[in-house]
Amino acid sequence: xxxxxxxxxxxxAEELHFGRTADRLxxxxxxVSQSIKKQERIIGAPLFDRTTRAVALTQLGDRxxxxxxxxxxxxxxxxxxxxxxxxxxxxxxxLGGMGPQTLAVSRIIEVFQARHPAVEIHYREIQxxxxxxxxxxxxxxxxxxxxxxxxxxxxxxxxxxxxxxxxMIGASHQxxxxxxxxxxxxxxxxxLTSAEELPAYMEEAINPFHTPTGRxxxxxxxxxxxxxxxxxxATGKAVTIVAAEAAHFYPWxxxxxxPIEDGRLIQWAPVWRTATETEHIRAFRRAAxxxxxxxxxxxxxxxxxxxxxxxERSPHL
Amino acid sequence: xxxxxxxxxxxxAEELHFGRTADRLxxxxxxVSQSIKKQERIIGAPLFDRTTRAVALTQLGDRxxxxxxxxxxxxxxxxxxxxxxxxxxxxxxxLGGMGPQTLAVSRIIEVFQARHPAVEIHYREIQxxxxxxxxxxxxxxxxxxxxxxxxxxxxxxxxxxxxxxxxMIGASHQxxxxxxxxxxxxxxxxxLTSAEELPAYMEEAINPFHTPTGRxxxxxxxxxxxxxxxxxxATGKAVTIVAAEAAHFYPWxxxxxxPIEDGRLIQWAPVWRTATETEHIRAFRRAAxxxxxxxxxxxxxxxxxxxxxxxERSPHL
DNA sequence: TTTCGTTACGTTAGTCGTAAAGATT
DNA sequence: AATCTTTACGACTAACGTAACGAAA
Numbered sequence: 001x002x003x004x005x006x007x008x009x010x011x012x013a014e015e016l017h018f019g020r021t022a023d024r025l026x027x028x029x030x031x032v033s034q035s036i037k038k039q040e041r042i043i044g045a046p047l048f049d050r051t052t053r054a055v056a057l058t059q060l061g062d063r064x065x066x067x068x069x070x071x072x073x074x075x076x077x078x079x080x081x082x083x084x085x086x087x088x089x090x091x092x093x094x095l096g097g098m099g100p101q102t103l104a105v106s107r108i109i110e111v112f113q114a115r116h117p118a119v120e121i122h123y124r125e126i127q128x129x130x131x132x133x134x135x136x137x138x139x140x141x142x143x144x145x146x147x148x149x150x151x152x153x154x155x156x157x158x159x160x161x162x163x164x165x166x167x168m169i170g171a172s173h174q175x176x177x178x179x180x181x182x183x184x185x186x187x188x189x190x191x192l193t194s195a196e197e198l199p200a201y202m203e204e205a206i207n208p209f210h211t212p213t214g215r216x217x218x219x220x221x222x223x224x225x226x227x228x229x230x231x232x233x234a235t236g237k238a239v240t241i242v243a244a245e246a247a248h249f250y251p252w253x254x255x256x257x258x259p260i261e262d263g264r265l266i267q268w269a270p271v272w273r274t275a276t277e278t279e280h281i282r283a284f285r286r287a288a289x290x291x292x293x294x295x296x297x298x299x300x301x302x303x304x305x306x307x308x309x310x311x312e313r314s315p316h317l
Numbered sequence: 318x319x320x321x322x323x324x325x326x327x328x329x330a331e332e333l334h335f336g337r338t339a340d341r342l343x344x345x346x347x348x349v350s351q352s353i354k355k356q357e358r359i360i361g362a363p364l365f366d367r368t369t370r371a372v373a374l375t376q377l378g379d380r381x382x383x384x385x386x387x388x389x390x391x392x393x394x395x396x397x398x399x400x401x402x403x404x405x406x407x408x409x410x411x412l413g414g415m416g417p418q419t420l421a422v423s424r425i426i427e428v429f430q431a432r433h434p435a436v437e438i439h440y441r442e443i444q445x446x447x448x449x450x451x452x453x454x455x456x457x458x459x460x461x462x463x464x465x466x467x468x469x470x471x472x473x474x475x476x477x478x479x480x481x482x483x484x485m486i487g488a489s490h491q492x493x494x495x496x497x498x499x500x501x502x503x504x505x506x507x508x509l510t511s512a513e514e515l516p517a518y519m520e521e522a523i524n525p526f527h528t529p530t531g532r533x534x535x536x537x538x539x540x541x542x543x544x545x546x547x548x549x550x551a552t553g554k555a556v557t558i559v560a561a562e563a564a565h566f567y568p569w570x571x572x573x574x575x576p577i578e579d580g581r582l583i584q585w586a587p588v589w590r591t592a593t594e595t596e597h598i599r600a601f602r603r604a605a606x607x608x609x610x611x612x613x614x615x616x617x618x619x620x621x622x623x624x625x626x627x628x629e630r631s632p633h634l
Numbered sequence: 635t636t637t638c639g640t641t642a643c644g645t646t647a648g649t650c651g652t653a654a655a656g657a658t659t
Numbered sequence: 660a661a662t663c664t665t666t667a668c669g670a671c672t673a674a675c676g677t678a679a680c681g682a683a684a
Binding site for chain 4: 352370
């Protein structure tokens with residue numbers, strides 16, 4: 001019997017519903033069922049009376065809950081207290097990323113987890129059409145966004161990686177046969193519009209309003225999510241500029257990805273609300289800087305080391 | 318962080334010694350070290366100052382211990398309480414057996430563990446020369462002994478299995494070339510004596526004092542343990558009657574095992590102190606009876622079932 | 635040299651998810 | 660049919676032991 005089981009029991013005793021309990025603890029109902037069953041086997045009697053319609057504590061279950069809850073709270077508080085005084089950090093940290101971009105920072109996350117095993121990292125999908133929304137609403141603590149980001153209320157961390165820019169275009173589009181395109185060619189295209197208004201500087205940097213020679217670039221249908229972007233592009237109604245990783249992760253048959261000759265690079269960096277900067281966030285930035293310096297070291301050497309210098313070991317919690 | 322880690326921490330905080338902590342928890346020092354290190358990583362600061370000479374709580378460690386201990390006790394008590402009221406049983410149960418005999422009851426132990434996952438079973442070796450000693454001293458709760466056992470303070474449970482009796486004899490002994498012996502042949506042998514006095518009825522039943530025709534059977538060197546028995550028999554100084562399993566598990570080159578023509582069978586049964594019969598012991602007897610009845614069922618059918626009727630599932634705790 | 639704590643590494647047990655099967659309305 | 664819990668099964672993680680190493684007396 002471990003704390004995890006007790007947590008599951010106490011949560012179910014509150015929710016009286018396997019599904020909601022599983023949601024709260026980010027488990028499956030199967031797992032909840034298994035854990036409760038295990039405790040009932042150890043104790044030798046049911047803790048809950050349950051049908052598919054209702055879950056209720058038995059008398060014994062209620063007694064168990066009552067005896068358990070105080071001790072459980074005390075222990076979690078003791079750990080929190082020690083963590084607070086020990087300089088460690090614990091608790092949840094939610095990262096937001098666009099599609100596969102979070103994969104690109106896996107080394108940072110590794111280093112972070114090794115340093116702070118008690119932090120549980122969660123992920124949320126960020127829509128390119130509303131990059132700041134979840135950050136501002138507090139749903140994500142750190143968002144991995146493409147630069148530039150110049151918002152007065154947001155802080156931008158170190159650049160974590162760089163992607164080639166590619167033009168995502170319907171396979172039936174007139175340009176689709178080309179092996180590459182230039183920004184100038186966008187003058188002949190209709191570019192997706194974000195349903196949410198993006199800041200002008202961001203829009204300009206990613207999908208400019210004018211070609212280098214000054215031709216205006218036409219704006220097309222409004223989309224509100226990444227999958228909508230994919231769908232609209234697939235129908236050939238519009239095009240948009242994306243990071244090269246998209247070609248890898250969304251190789252749809254009716255979508256073509258073309259390199260952009262002007263060789264534009266997309267820089268990615270973690271971004272967070274300045275006002276709610278926590279110790280978690282500072283620790284994440286430190287991890288990012290650490291990885292950055294390691295990478296610089298490798299590049300400076302110019303040779304691929306047989307045993308790359310890994311500063312921290314993986315957690316093994 | 319789980320209860321197990323907390324238990325390890327609290328024990329080390331008491332013992333201030335990795336080796337003793339490991340012993341108390343039946344772990345290795347490596348494991349203790351790993352668990353403490355994990356907690357220190359989570360907390361972010363050392364809990365113990367340790368050299369190879371001394372282990373001491375840091376200030377933070379002491380605070381942690383103080384905050385933790387009450388909650389830990391509360392939780393373990395809550396579980397104990399629920400187990401007590403739920404009809405389940407928990408805690409240690411020590412079984413004693415002679416050599417490989419405990420293997421013969423593995424099915425009973427399986428059934429028992431499935432019914433009572435919270436009971437941790439330990440094993441202790443019982444010497445055939447002093448079968449009741451550890452039972453009476455409380456070192457073992459249940460001993461698996463060969464019958465007959467007729468002691469006023471002991472209760473004998475159901476027979477768990479039956480072994481062929483064999484004569485264990487030095488390879489150089491005059492009888493060693495035979496393919497089998499009769500009890501009558503013991504008249505020509507010297508039989509081991511137990512260092513501790515065995516009850517007469519037991520001695521008579523196993524190594525009788527007279528052959529069927531009335532010849533006395535000579536008593537030889539006193540031995541005080543099973544390995545001493547093996548050694549003495551190997552030198553050819555004496556012989557003794559053992560269960561057939563011994564031939565399997567101790568196939569020493571200078572020891573020969575001979576079937577006994579009179580076809581004596583050795584019956585094994587669990588035995589415990591009547592005065593200290595606990596719920597654990599009653600549960601063990603029930604498990605033994607369950608297996609007994611299953612076996613009877615199989616024998617009655619006369620056929621080996623493809624899917625033998627296993628009443629309880631294995632624990633998967 | 636012995637005693638004690640740590641590190642490295644391989645094995646195994648148990649957690650957890652997926653998928654499908656019961657049960658109840 | 661829809662909703663909810665349980666069972667079956669497989670994958671993967673972390674607990675744990677073994678063995679070797681390192682430091683202190």
